[in-house]
Amino acid sequence: MNNTSEKTIGRLSLYRRLLQQLQTDDKTNVFSHEIARLSGATAAQVRRDFMAIGYSGSSAHGYDVKQLAESIAGFLDAPKSQNVALVGVGHLGQAILTYFSGRRPKLTIVAAFDANPTKAERIINGCRCYPMTDFTTEVHNQNIEVGIITVPGSEAQSVCDTMVRAGIRGIVNFAPATLQTPPDVHVEVLDMAVSLEKAAYFARAE
């Protein structure tokens, strides 16, 4: 669609969260260095990221909080809302369903799936659970574009393959497994084991 870098997309998502806080604080203007301090980015990165989405500030007042938030939303959000499916209704899957329940109106987990049919036919935080055999049908019926994988590592690649065959092009993977996907499928890796090991390493290394 365009060539905005992956890092910029991630930071824009962070900036939007900060701006929501600033809006509730009735702050109308904000400077790049303020956003930098709150987000961990540098002021130059912040300004470059805003330039990337075509939003300009003024040298007198910095950036208009409300307009900037709308500009980021217009860039990050799809024109109409996007639907998400979660596969693997274990502890972690249920925690994620709870976490995202009603959090973002444009991005909704509309269905959860599990290989174990006894976990289906439940409703968790307003999200209906289906047996995995219904996956492809529901992805098409509910126009699902994004998948979240919270199954054990041994099943992750198989679930991933099913998602890709169903047409999903964006995947968030919590499973401890490296997924093999076609180049047009984007995988976000949230590997808790790797992160914990890194934190432990740097806890004594630094």
Next chain:
Amino acid sequence: MNNTSEKTIGRLSLYRRLLQQLQTDDKTNVFSHEIARLSGATAAQVRRDFMAIGYSGSSAHGYDVKQLAESIAGFLDAPKSQNVALVGVGHLGQAILTYFSGRRPKLTIVAAFDANPTKAERIINGCRCYPMTDFTTEVHNQNIEVGIITVPGSEAQSVCDTMVRAGIRGIVNFAPATLQTPPDVHVEVLDMAVSLEKAAYFARAE
């Protein structure tokens, strides 16, 4: 301690996982391009990462799986085991306690904490829960070096400050908040909301 890059540390953790799988498959030797394919890294990255930890292969048989696994473990793991504390015994916190239970003997979540005292005095998957008021005491008593934050975003910075004051230098943050820390504290960010937004963006952008 040394200047090995953060990316290399993360990849080494992945490689180790792959090697465990190879060992259970009774594979004794492995080439860099095999590890590359399984891990998503390039063969050159794999070789450079192994050079960084001082392990050499042979041009005839590649790398010895067992020795390589031991070499990575010797590099990533602390001489003695490291203890971890988790703060925030909600759905996500409990899922993480379950996930890490007995998974890695050198890195154990030995205590969980929650601001709500009624959540304390329980034992979840062998991990005892304490009220948050006991945090600093238990960190010192149990020699805890790493912290996991699974509280709501509004409380994350306060929890982080308490961890830093208690001497923790490695933090894994699941909360939707950017933490301000001194430069000698390493924070691993696992931001589910940001990752989901990125996946959704690239699901339509690519």
Next chain:
DNA sequence: TAGATTGTTAATCGATTAACAATC
């Protein structure tokens, strides 16, 4: 105006990639 901030260009830095010699 003076001073701070934004937008733009050039320089820097780090990691990746490519090229090639050494090895089995």
Next chain:
DNA sequence: TAGATTGTTAATCGATTAACAATC
């Protein structure tokens, strides 16, 4: 030996940083 792989060095690439002009 021939061929594939490892280890080493140089080139490339992308993002960050620094420098500076433009703006309010």
